[in-house]
Amino acid sequence: MTVLTAEAQTALDAFSSANGWEARSRLLLQWATRLPDVETRRDEDRVHGCESQVWVTHKQEGERHFFRAGSDSRILRGLLAVLLARANGLAREELAVLDIHDWLGQLGLERQLSASRGNGLRAVVERMRALAES
């Protein structure tokens, strides 16, 4: 288990104090606005397997990996934002063992992984790992 970044801790604090679906949904919509969006939506950055379109880009600074992501769906942008809050700044080995199910579970968002959109989030995580490996 890696130490949470400041951004991840902020997400954890916010979501664990949210009660009920409405509060969680409002939070996701707020977090959607914090998502570091991709600069341009290029076909090669598109992640397939998502019901909604998602784009992911990557850059490396030393050992650390940073991602940007975009989507037309605000809820999906919110989910991507909390995902990147956890994953951005991690090293390749840390990304490889990051348990996304556990992280969304801590935020009370585990249902979003099992939903069909969840397959999309899984595809996003796989893409992030592949980008970090390359």
Add this chain to the structure above:
Amino acid sequence: MTLPSPWRADFPAFSAFDEDGITYLDTAATAQKPKAVLDAITAYYARGAANVHRAQHRPGERATQAYEAVRDKVGHWLGASSSKEIVFTRGTTEGLNLLAYGLEHHFKPGDEIAISALEHHANLLPWQQLAKRRDLKLVVLPLTPSGQVDLNSASELIGPCTRLVAISQLSNVLGTWQPLAELSRLAHDQDAWFVVDGAQGVVHGRHNPKDLGADFYVFSGHKLYAPEAIGILWGHADALAALAPWQFGGEMVRNADYQQAEFHAAPMGFEAGTPPVGAAIGLGAALDWLSAQDESSIFGHEQALCVKLQAGLAARDGVRVLGEPQIALASVVVDGIHVADLSHMLGEQGIAVRAGNHCAMPLFKRLGEAGSLRISLGLYSDSTDLERFFMALDNALELLR
């Protein structure tokens, strides 16, 4: 006005849904099953399962009899001339693939197959791939704004090269009945086969495929209140005789040698391998149950619900219905709101509806929409379902605006 469903109590799933706070409005994807169907399946397995058409032992005889009795029931339900016109499949998709392979040897390069712009992938891709294999032209019949095949265009596009026309009876996206009688005439004027995808249509009202002008009619059990993995291909006797076998194996063969074999005619020649006997028995029970209900009351109830659904949708700003649905379902988009966001908010409130392209990607490209939210109804749906849906929709719209 409240619209209670007198049939709802026969469906055990609704007690479970009530406990879980689920409002089920996704019947066009799959229907719940009446208790009579669950009981019939349990009884079959509890009494001792056996394979059909093979064994001389008593359980084998019983299974074969039960299975063949379902063929008779389906034949009766569809008004078939003979049970020999009823082929068991695993579902609509398999039925359409069977046709695309079974008729393949009749096509030559340059021949044309016509489908409509609103087809489900199941009634598009088998024909598209057949066209690629045989160098055929796949002609796509355009729609009117209300969501029917445009007959003026169809009469120009269906021509002497057309060998087959395949159309959905009822659109799974737009909820519109298609003008089958006219299309059948256009197809038959060219000596083309007329294939009707009854996956959605068969659920609403009783339809005789011969009266619809079809040469082939396919549907799935699971949308007709029966289990998955069972479906029906009905074919006119002449049309069935034109089919070549497509899957080979047990019980479809009359005489087998190491280097060659002879095959049975329909229906047996198209039922290779062990069929889903339990599911077929479930389908028989579903038809028995449906036959015992008053058909016109069901139709009236479903139509009243559809009207209520559309009135509620029309009363909400920015909510746009695709096409002009006539029964069973409505597909909506909300201007400025992504369908995935709407679907998330409804899902959180226990509303089971479907969001996306509903296995009709090309239709959505043509409509210029990314996807839609589809609310679909069954005979067990009632006005309480709609009230819960609209309450949840209002909450969702408030959060997203």
